[in-house]
Amino acid sequence: FEELTARFYYSAYLFNRLPEYTFMPVEGTTYIEAMPLRGNMTKPLFDVWQHKIYAQVLENFWKPWGYVKFEIIKDPEHPMSFFEKPCLPQAG
Incomplete structure (x- = not known):
């Protein structure tokens, strides 16, 4: 569970x-609508995934078990994972 949570935290950081949002009050009820995320921005929706930074985030979640960043990124292209098929994004 901690590994999955670390991925969510790091992905949110890259967002x-x-x-x-737009708010529309109608007869005592307020409707909230999310605007499109793309808009007119030319930047990508997420920054580039970096295994080194992800390892720092993961280290914080795995502290109770004593795992450190250097163990997690022993192989810089394939960080340590307890998932059978980690499926991490390509690092930039």
């Missing part, structure tokens, strides 16, 4: 948008 490049601040979501915008």
Whole structure:
């Protein structure tokens, strides 16, 4: 569970948008609608995934078990994982 949570945290860190919403009050009820994330920005939706930084995040989640960053990225192209098929994004 901690490994999956670390992936979510790091992905949220890489997210490049601040979501915008519209509010429409109608007869005592307020409707909230999310605006499209793409907009007119030319930047990608997410920054490039970097295994070294991901390993730092994962290290914090795995502290109770004593895993350190250097163990996690012993192989820089394939960070340590307890998933059968890790399926991590390509590092930039």
